[in-house]
Amino acid sequence: MQDDGVPFDDRGLAYGDGVFETVLVRDGRPLLWDAHVARLRRGCERLGIPCPEHDLPAALPGRAGSGLAVLKLIVTRGSGGRGYLPPVEPQPRYRWRVTPFAPRETAWREGVTIRLCDLRLARQPALAGIKHLNRLENVMARREWDDPAIAEGVLLDTEGHVVETTSMNLFWHRAGRWETPALDACGVAGTLREGLRERLPIAVVTAGVDALMQADSLWVGNSVQGLWPVRRLLDARGVERQAWPVPSTSARILQDAAHELLGYPRLTD
Amino acid sequence: MQDDGVPFDDRGLAYGDGVFETVLVRDGRPLLWDAHVARLRRGCERLGIPCPEHDLPAALPGRAGSGLAVLKLIVTRGSGGRGYLPPVEPQPRYRWRVTPFAPRETAWREGVTIRLCDLRLARQPALAGIKHLNRLENVMARREWDDPAIAEGVLLDTEGHVVETTSMNLFWHRAGRWETPALDACGVAGTLREGLRERLPIAVVTAGVDALMQADSLWVGNSVQGLWPVRRLLDARGVERQAWPVPSTSARILQDAAHELLGYPRLTD
Structure with missing residues (x-):
């Protein structure tokens, strides 16, 4: 053992x-x-x-x-x-x-740059949501870039739906509500995502990249790193598709909840 | 090592x-x-x-x-x-x-019973054809039955195309020609399949279950077991969908070629 x-x-x-x-x-x-x-x-x-x-x-x-x-x-x-x-x-x-382990504290405050991956996740409901050991899609997607300034890669499925990032779940605020992608065809249902859904109303949606573009604020996170605001979204060729300012205090409600679950500091203090 | x-x-x-x-x-x-x-x-x-x-x-x-x-x-x-x-x-x-290792010699001669699996293979061109270590779909499909009288399970993809069986490739003879499924979206390109395609004209086709029903003879095989004629095809509930007689000598041309590649006996002698 x-x-x-x-x-x-x-x-x-x-x-x-x-x-x-x-x-x-x-x-x-x-x-x-x-x-x-x-x-x-x-x-x-x-x-x-x-x-x-x-x-x-x-x-x-x-x-x-x-x-x-x-x-x-x-x-x-x-x-x-x-x-x-x-x-x-x-x-x-x-x-x-x-x-x-040491978390990336700067990323909590200042946010990160992410990119869209070329690889599309295959849709396999029989294996969706669980954290099984068949992770070659994540490996292949993570191999698409080696610029350390890019924190995560966004994964769409073969039908163009936004699913997750290479090692985190996605959350965004749009039209007055929080949303996160459905994970019934592929992706891993993160424990931080579960914890947040128990604490705040977060709509589970089937959406394309447009949803990210329309978001007031976009976040990526998992149960190890906490929640990072996204500042720039690049396409797979490195061209900027969208940019966001440092989130205001009121936009950090989801991050506050995440960090409470993980014992990380509130960034609104 | x-x-x-x-x-x-x-x-x-x-x-x-x-x-x-x-x-x-x-x-x-x-x-x-x-x-x-x-x-x-x-x-x-x-x-x-x-x-x-x-x-x-x-x-x-x-x-x-x-x-x-x-x-x-x-x-x-x-x-x-x-x-x-x-x-x-x-x-x-x-x-x-x-x-x-000892091959199943009776299966060479008398053939086997196979079944259709409920699990559908996800379509992932980035990983199709190669024999990678992410094999949970095969494991899940193979877990669908435990009757030792059923040799293999037929796998369709999420669009309904016939791809392979749990651990073998599929071949059939229909309308005067040999056919085998395309493997550009999922499945493993077997080495026996490669060897046979070099020796005989075998059309690579995109086809549904209908193609199996229409076949004069249906075969499953890999580079370890050789080629088995299929005698009965069951659905996932065990109901027979099609049956075939023991292949005639003239129908064994593909098996002869397979067994020559593997040093197994010709069944037409």
């Missing part, structure tokens, strides 16, 4: 047959833990991987020490023979690692 | 960031080896994984012993930090294992 590797015949390696979570840990305490556990279980259930109640609490990073860290937890279906058919009684394999 | 496992931070485990091959080995000699190496390289190139010329010949199973075996070879992008962005200079990791 913990940060051992996996053997050759592990199905997580062979087929990406498993799920993972990336969890912010503060002074040994995992943030949004219930939401992470719930998504992990939902993923295991979808894939038919047994996920015994008693296994997960044991994975808590009790000795992560003080300060901020990130827990990465991987659950695979365990070892298997050749072929896609899972073993009748799979023995899931749990692996995790805790590494120190 | 060889059949060691991989460490926690291997990107093959983390994201399915790699490719694999499954190769029939006879008396220590890999069959269709050039085609396997070509596909592996094509996959690495697509994913941007360096695949040095000198690494692969070293992976040959020189001491596999006599008789039949299967070589499974995995190439991952190697270790990486947290996040989808690949390392600037990835150090790919090669792993392989050789296991004894």
